[in-house]
Amino acid sequence: MYLILLGAPGAGKGTQAKVLSEKLGIAHVSSGDLFRENIKNGTPLGLEAKGYIERGELVPDQTVINMIISHLKTPACQKGALLDGFPRTIPQAEALNEALKGGFKQGIDRVIYIKVETNELLNRLSGRWICPVCQTTYHEVFNPPKTTGHCDLEGAELYQREDDKRSTAERRLQVYFNQTTPLIDYYSARRLLTEINGQQAVEKVTQDILDALNVKSGRPGEVEESLVA
Numbered sequence: 001m002y003l004i005l006l007g008a009p010g011a012g013k014g015t016q017a018k019v020l021s022e023k024l025g026i027a028h029v030s031s032g033d034l035f036r037e038n039i040k041n042g043t044p045l046g047l048e049a050k051g052y053i054e055r056g057e058l059v060p061d062q063t064v065i066n067m068i069i070s071h072l073k074t075p076a077c078q079k080g081a082l083l084d085g086f087p088r089t090i091p092q093a094e095a096l097n098e099a100l101k102g103g104f105k106q107g108i109d110r111v112i113y114i115k116v117e118t119n120e121l122l123n124r125l126s127g128r129w130i131c132p133v134c135q136t137t138y139h140e141v142f143n144p145p146k147t148t149g150h151c152d153l154e155g156a157e158l159y160q161r162e163d164d165k166r167s168t169a170e171r172r173l174q175v176y177f178n179q180t181t182p183l184i185d186y187y188s189a190r191r192l193l194t195e196i197n198g199q200q201a202v203e204k205v206t207q208d209i210l211d212a213l214n215v216k217s218g219r220p221g222e223v224e225e226s227l228v229a
Contacts, residue, residue, distance in 0.1 A: 001026060001080035002072075002100060002107070003213075004087070006184065007114035008176045010124040010169075011198045012205065016114060017084045019206050024215065027077045031086035034067050035059075045070065061092050069099045088179055090186050111187040112209055114198040118173060125169035129158035 001024070007013035021028035038046030039053075045067045052059045064086065072081055087093040097107045116124075127140035131151035138145045138158060146152050162168055187193040194212045198205055 001109050002083070002104075003081070004083045004108055004111040004187075005114070006111060006180060007198065008116065008121055008180075009172050010121040011114045011116045012202065013084065013114055015202060016205060016209065017082055019202075020209060021082050023206070023210065024080075024082070024213075026080040026082055028084060029068065029071060029077065029081045029086075030084045031064065031068065034071055038067060061089075061095050064092070065095050065099050068096070069103060072100075072104070087183065090182055093183060093186060108187075108192060110213060111193045112212070113184055113187075113193055113195050114205065115195050116198040120199055121173055122166060122169050125172065126164060126166040128164040129160050131156050132159055 003020075003024075003026070005013055005017055005020070007016075017028050017030075035046075035049055039050045040046070045063065048063055049059045049067070052063070068083070068086060071077065083096075087096050100107050123141050127142075129138045129140070129145070129149075130136070131138075131154055133154040133156045134151065136151055136153055137143070138151075145158065149158055150156065151158060184193060194209075196205060196208050196212065200208070
């Protein structure tokens with residue numbers, strides 16, 4: 001079974017990927033992790049990717065595809081994989097599907113899109129403040145300090161990192177949606193996309209995804225034959 005997990009920054013995709021890979025008994029494959037692992041280990045693919053990165057160039061789609069397909073052939077992915085962070089564009093999606101059908105005699109089984117409204121994403125991504133003394137973190141909405149702007153433990157004035165500012169979060173989301181919206185339309189047109197409401201408790205989001213995949217209760221990793229046929 002080969003699944004793709006889509007979700008904007010702040011949608012909870014990372015949390016769900018970890019839980020789902022365990023419940024479904026398939027590997028969690030993160031393109032970012034694969035890049036770092038291959039570069040660290042000095043593999044031919046890693047060295048090739050490193051060259052592009054160091055020159056400030058985009059790593060070609062085929063290099064990324066080769067890296068992912070190579071990993072999918074390892075024992076860790078024997079039962080399938082949950083792809084996280086890839087594909088990001090339609091050409092990548094088409095190349096991935098072609099590679100899967102060529103080497104594994106099947107394409108992507110399902111694409112799960114965890115949808116969260118933009119305002120909620122901004123609330124989740126921005127508003128974090130940190131104590132410069134004890135490094136305790138607060139959030140304007142979800143975990144505010146007792147006294148605005150000051151640490152509960154130290155009384156020190158809180159500060160905000162650039163990445164936690166609303167303007168930065170807005171730019172991150174704009175880039176994501178510009179890049180990913182065509183991909184969502186692409187998989188939707190092929191009836192592979194399942195949209196999940198991400199504005200629920202973590203456990204409810206997980207259950208909705210499992211229900212959409214027709215996972216049988218009580219036996220992790222077992223799915224209905226209709227999904228994988």
